[in-house]
Amino acid sequence: MTIEFRSVIDAMMSTPNRPAGATPPPIRLSQNEMPWQPAEVITAAMTQAISQTHRYPDYHRLAAREAVAASMGLTADRIAIDNGSGSLLHGLARLVCEPGVNGVYCWPSFEAYPAALGLAGASKTPVDIAENGAMDMDAMRAALTDETRIVYLCNPNNPTGGIVGAAEIRRFLQDIPSNILVVLDEAYREFVTDEPVEATLALLDEFENLVILRTLSKSHGLAGIRAGYSASSPRIAEALRRTSVGFALNSIAEAAVIAAFSPEGMAVAEERIATIVAERARIEAALADAGVSFLPSQSNFIFLHGDAADLLAGFAAQGVLARPFPNAGGARITVGLPAENDAVLSALV
Incomplete structure (x- = not known):
């Protein structure tokens, strides 16, 4: 006999986003992380x-x-x-x-x-x-x-x-x-x-x-x-x-x-947040000018409408790893450093 898990456990089982051993694109913009090391x-x-x-x-x-x-x-x-x-x-x-x-x-x-x-x-x-x-x-x-x-x-x-x-x-x-x-x-x-x-x-x-x-x-x-x-x-x-x-x-x-x-820790965080917010505005303006469909964001990421697989393939060609949300009708991209965001824009505009 084998151990029987609660039914809710089976519903939670997940599989990796990538095949085992697969190398992700070098620009990691899939998990809404900040692009800097800690202060x-x-x-x-x-x-x-x-x-x-x-x-x-x-x-x-x-x-x-x-x-x-x-x-x-x-x-x-x-x-x-x-x-x-x-x-x-x-x-x-x-x-x-x-x-x-x-x-x-x-x-x-x-x-x-x-x-x-x-x-x-x-x-x-x-x-x-x-x-x-x-x-x-x-x-x-x-x-x-x-x-x-x-x-x-x-x-x-x-x-x-x-x-x-x-x-x-x-x-x-x-x-x-x-x-x-x-x-x-x-x-x-x-x-x-x-x-x-x-x-x-x-x-x-x-x-x-x-x-x-x-x-x-x-x-x-x-x-x-x-x-x-x-x-x-x-x-x-x-x-x-x-x-x-x-x-x-x-x-x-x-x-x-x-x-x-601490005062020093907060000062560093505020400066970095301001940079991300400014980059978010720059990306959104470029997307709007190019007619790319997206949702205006109040966070450190932007949701893009479209076929999730196609979006991820376009990003991967530019060395960018994004997060697919096919059931939501698109993909999410984290706002990163300016050069990283330029790679995102190269895939879209």
């Missing part, structure tokens, strides 16, 4: 932390939480930090979901939402996004039922880059029952230019059922470190910390978080 202040802090890795890290992650809280104008009791924001969105599902309840999310969006709901035993309700690549908030409202316990809001949405403003998020929160946990996933918030980056933080004081998720993978270029954080009411933050895997934030990652939110 020197961060690498110095991580290097120093290596010498202390014979000791366990701080179980409560207090110093890292305090650094995050200070950057957001909050107190540390409202912050939870984990091994990437993906771990937190799974943890939030475990807090409120079980068989018989329901979770709602927009689609196409981040694949971790249905995975988290399925593993928590909840049923899943995907809602089509709007034509501009942002969440359709009216459709999200209509999808809620008496069984709904959690809603994931991806803003800006990945992979399409559209955004819903803070005022519309507030109206959504005002309209729905307060026993529904609303997870506002802001992995790409730092790249937003349509409104102030901090515009959504005021909502935390208005709505006890709101959790904001952010990550250091994008804005600080720390995708390989795996550090994400949440801001919420103290009650929700405490529940997340209590149910997190012990020592999930390793000591090197903790040192990186603290350094990232």
Whole structure:
């Protein structure tokens, strides 16, 4: 007899994007990473932390939480930090979901939402996004039922880059029952230019059922470190910390978080984000001039309409690796360094 997995596990099984041993194109613009190595202040802090890795890290992650809280104008009791924001969105599902309840999310969006709901035993309700690549908030409202316990809001949405403003998020929160946990996933918030980056933080004081998720993978270029954080009411933050895997934030990652939110670390991040935003505008202007169909983005990537296989083949010919989304009708390309973006444009215009 063989071990039988839960049915949800079989649905999650995936295959590699490329054949084993295949060499990817050299310009890697498929995973929304920042194109620079971490800031020197961060690498110095991580290097120093290596010498202390014979000791366990701080179980409560207090110093890292305090650094995050200070950057957001909050107190540390409202912050939870984990091994990437993906771990937190799974943890939030475990807090409120079980068989018989329901979770709602927009689609196409981040694949971790249905995975988290399925593993928590909840049923899943995907809602089509709007034509501009942002969440359709009216459709999200209509999808809620008496069984709904959690809603994931991806803003800006990945992979399409559209955004819903803070005022519309507030109206959504005002309209729905307060026993529904609303997870506002802001992995790409730092790249937003349509409104102030901090515009959504005021909502935390208005709505006890709101959790904001952010990550250091994008804005600080720390995708390989795996550090994400949440801001919420103290009650929700405490529940997340209590149910997190012990020592999930390793000591090197903790040192990186603290350094990232230092004045020097923030200055480097802001300069690099400004470069990506400027390059995003340059790419979009060139695409518009050439009549290439795309979705205007508020993130560090751009979604292009067309046959995904054809788009990827054109990019590969220029040495560029992009991410296909055939079910969404196109492909996503990360905004990189100017020379990398020139290669992208060469494939399209």
